[in-house]
Amino acid sequence: MKIALAQIEVVPGMPKKNLEKMMIPMIEEAKRQGADLISFTELCVGGYLLGDKWTNEESCQDLIAKNEILRKASNGIAIAYGNVYVDPTEEINKRTGLKSIHPNEDGRTRKYNAVYVFQNGKPAERLKETKFLPAGIQAKTNLPNYRIFDDERYFFSTVDIAQEFNCSLEELLQPFLIETTQKDGTKKKVPVGFELCEDLWCEDYRRNLNSLNPTKILINNGAEFIVNLSASPWTYGKNGARDRRVQFLKQECNNSFVPFFYVNCTGVQNNGKNIVTFDGGTTVYNKDGMPVDFAKEAYRPQLMFVDTENLGKPKIRKEKPKIVQKYHAIIRGLESLYGEKAVTGLSGGVDSSLVTALLVIARGKENVIAINMPTEYNSQKTKDSAEFTAQKLGIQYHVIPIQELVDVNAKLLEEGLGKKLSVLNKENLQAKIRSIPVLSNIAAMCNGIYTCNANKLEVILGYGTLDGDMRGAICPIADLTKTEIMEMSKYVNQEIFHDEVIPEILFPDRLWNFKKDQIMPTAELKEKQFDPMKFGYHCAITEAMTDYKKASAADLMEMYLKGTLDKHLDKYFDGLVKNPKGLSYELMKRWGVDNPKEFVKDIEEFSMKFQNSVWKRVQSAPIIITSKTAFGYDLRESILPYEPTEKQLELKQEILQKMTKYNPGE
Missing domain, CATH: 3.40.50.620 (HUPs)
Incomplete structure (x- = not known):
């Protein structure tokens, strides 16, 4: 089977441009190269970060209208791509034979963040059909609801569908049969499982005390290959993290894991408060969950071709600093x-x-x-x-x-x-x-x-x-x-x-x-004015207090008591500066916060200014995200008065009473 992975640049809010400049030309090129299937990325027709445009019926219908162009383009090839699917009550009742209402969780018309699969001008056939999903449509299972992601705000998941109709996820997560041309010219239908972005990052989603793992379900249902369509923003270390998650999938599937194809978009999108970059990073994994091919360049469109019978040897991913x-x-x-x-x-x-x-x-x-x-x-x-x-x-x-x-x-x-x-x-x-x-x-x-x-x-x-x-x-x-x-x-x-x-x-x-x-x-x-920050040290404190797994002022005080604060702060400098080990302790001495009184005074002032500056931040210009928690819509804040916690006040007294000098642990 020959698969084309279309790492396209998605321009949010411009579906016509996405089709004309990227999708249709890549489909034609895939046909010329003899591909059986071309897969694009999640919500690639109109973009992923569209805010409450997802609640606008006209906007959604405009995106859905583009499906007809792509359906016609599927003559002679199978295509998979991400777009919104609007599923009104009348259509659901028609499929299921029921007579009841089927709203979205927000009371509006039901919508799916979906994979569309067309082949030869019509919806692709499932290995086992279900009346609970439209033909040729695979809805997303794991809907993220953290950082800048708001899928749960807008979309209905397969978990929601299973709960409503009292059916199993196994019934809903079925591979599609993709018609392929064999080397001898004969036709063969190959079951391919399609999933969307977060369905790969499934370890933190739980069902029956286990991970809610769409990949495993698709493989158990007969999928010989998995294609993950993503709209996954760049984050430092994400490629390595994804490699580890694919290994997790492989371990969960034991010896039944199959080749896994991850295709991600490039481009720049925004949520009004943050500029979000998408780096691509399209990757081919073999049945052992090892990467065997990567997109050549981050942030640039590329059409990658995969021969499933010759995936090649595992490669070592080289990450830039x-x-x-x-x-x-x-x-x-x-x-x-x-x-x-x-x-x-x-x-x-x-x-x-x-x-x-x-x-x-x-x-x-x-x-x-x-x-x-x-x-x-x-x-x-x-x-x-x-x-x-x-x-x-x-x-x-x-x-x-x-x-x-x-x-x-x-x-x-x-x-x-x-x-x-x-x-x-x-x-x-x-x-x-x-x-x-x-x-x-x-x-x-x-x-x-x-x-x-x-x-x-x-x-x-x-x-x-x-x-x-x-x-x-x-x-x-x-x-x-x-x-x-x-x-x-x-x-x-x-x-x-x-x-x-x-x-x-x-x-x-x-x-x-x-x-x-x-x-x-x-x-x-003003005269002789210099910035009042404790540079280096405050940089590490900032990272600690705004990281995805945030440390509070009390957490940092507790580390100070235990002599582990410098080791914790050193993590920030790792990979950023030469010889990071021990730098935090040197900076603590440089700025005098190895003195407990100065440390307590500084962390209190820092925390107070952090909270008291929210009113400025919520009115600031959009920020390009480069960390795991950027101010804006990534780190969501309320304008509140500053008040230290009881634990913080207790730790303050303990530090001042017990310590005369910070003692770093071994």
Whole structure:
């Protein structure tokens, strides 16, 4: 059997483009290459992250209308692809012979996240038909309801169907018979099981004290091959995690496992608050669950052909370093931006310098405009640094001093209210003038967009002005800590430009010490101002408190008591910096938090600022996801007052009473 795996770029909300530019040409190429089956990806017709468009009947019907084009294209080949299926009560009653209502769980018309299987112009035949599903349709079984995934909000699963009709999952999960041409010219029908994305990640879904494993059910029902159609976003380490999950499937199936084909989309989608990149990573696994072939390049469309009789030998997957993978995710996210020009504030600091360089890589130097907006507080060093980067990149660069605007606005406000602006008021005023009056208007003049250059450490602590530097069309680096920004800046210099584009005077040593001639992180909104973060250490704390399996302030305090906090924080640096072992303890000493009093004070302040800054984050620009929990719709927050837990208060007293110094465990 010859199978084509279509790793296509899916453009959300543009089904016509997806069919015309990707799906139909790949179907024709698969026919020319003699493929028996071509499989596309999950919800590839219109996109996966469509929000509440899934509740709009007209939008769903528009997607369903495209099925007719694909049905006709299936003459001479079998095609499998993901799309929504709307299953109204009348159709369900017609199939089942019942006379009852069959709503979706939200009370609307029932919908499935489904695989469509057509061959020779008609729905493919199941090995064993069921009246509880439409012909040629396989609904998704495991509906994710975590991180950015909302399948349960919109779709009905096979588990729901089985529960409603009191039938078994085994009846619903049946292989489809795919007609193949054998080498001697004869025809043979081969049972192929189709599943969708999360059906592979089944270990955490439970049934009768065991995993709810669609793959195992399909194989037990006679499937000789499994095809998993996915819309799986890039996450660092995902390929290795998926390899381990396929091994889990193999172990669950004992000696009955069959070749497993994973096909994933590329492209960029969003949920309004997060920019989500899809890297593809299409992989062929043999009957031992070992990878034998991979897509050649991440983030790019590819049509892979598989000869099921000659799968080849197992291959070792080579993963790129963490910072390199995050770099590619950001570049792909920036490539998808609308607008002719990208406008960014270039202060001369490392954050804005990195964003400017990334924009040039993604958009081209002719499409990037950098603006330096000095006041009386900007040093010659930072102004020179900004000019250096702009000249190296060869971009449009303009210096627009804003001190006059600041003075005029301050005078108007003070005279109008009859009171003086505070120091903080004056700082915020500068940030606001840079963003709204200057950057946003330049972007409008150039038919472009402007960026928010905040990093994750600033975002978590609220170290930014809401209607100032927290504004923009996109936050390219808001899911990167300061440590990651330094590492990515070095990577961009060394491996992309092979030149010093981002000034090295911005890079500290391993423990965040700066020499006298270097530029320390600063907003330059007042005299002798420097960022108040404990860099390196706070980066690791940020990761610990926002990771998918989050550590609370009390958890970190408990680790501190036990002497294991440094080991826990070292995990963040692993794969990110050279020689990560012991770095966290060195940073703890560097910033004085090996002193229990300083540690308790710092973790309390950090936690309080984390919670008290939610109101800023929920109003911020969309963030490109590079971690396992990004602010936005990935980490969902409520605007609440800060209140420490009882456990946190108890641990505080225990630390202060029992400890005089942090003692790292062996």
